[in-house]
Amino acid sequence: MVDVISKKDVQTVSDPHKRDIDPWADFRLVERLNLEFTQNYTHSLGKYSRFFVELENSRFMATRCETCEGVYAPPRPLCPQCLRVTQWVELPGTGTVETYSVLHFSPGSNADVEALKTPYILAYVLLDGSSTLFPHILDAPPDIVQIGMRVRVHYVDRTVFHPLHLMYFVPVEG
Numbered sequence: 001m002v003d004v005i006s007k008k009d010v011q012t013v014s015d016p017h018k019r020d021i022d023p024w025a026d027f028r029l030v031e032r033l034n035l036e037f038t039q040n041y042t043h044s045l046g047k048y049s050r051f052f053v054e055l056e057n058s059r060f061m062a063t064r065c066e067t068c069e070g071v072y073a074p075p076r077p078l079c080p081q082c083l084r085v086t087q088w089v090e091l092p093g094t095g096t097v098e099t100y101s102v103l104h105f106s107p108g109s110n111a112d113v114e115a116l117k118t119p120y121i122l123a124y125v126l127l128d129g130s131s132t133l134f135p136h137i138l139d140a141p142p143d144i145v146q147i148g149m150r151v152r153v154h155y156v157d158r159t160v161f162h163p164l165h166l167m168y169f170v171p172v173e174g
């Protein structure tokens with residue numbers, strides 16, 4: 001849609017030294033366009049790729065440093081303590097909520113996030129066997145979520161926008 005502002009809608013600035021002559025008068029006709037752009041990107045998930053590939057196989061992978069025995073989930077290709085290349089290890093996918101937030105607004109940053117119904121839970125989960133916290137969506141009613149709650153990874157088998165949404169956490173029943 002083309003939206004035109006005519007110059008009679010634009011107030012000219014009076015300048016006594018220029019005797020009220022507006023040298024920009026012919027350029028005050030402003031045309032505004034509403035344009036929508038779409039771009040597709042192809043990018044690599046690099047050294048983290050195996051984590052996302054294995055989510056499609058319903059396996060939760062972390063990395064482990066053989067020097068300090070630290071286990072990183074999300075995975076880190078390099079141990080930040082020892083600067084040693086880590087090794088892939090599989091975790092059982094169960095863990096404990098260490099802290100969480102109830103979100104009443106979705107940033108809508110991609111189709112997966114847009115699909116979230118508010119309020120939703122962002123939980124920081126200490127996975128069994130891991131040394132670090134893993135932040136992700138916890139699909140549970142806000143009134144039952146609490147620190148110390150046991151959760152497990154739920155694997156998604158539908159098409160997702162970003163492979164991080166091939167999983168989310170759910171409460172462990174019983």
Ligand SMILES: [Zn+2]
Nearest residue numbers: 065068079082
């Ligand atoms: Zn280490």
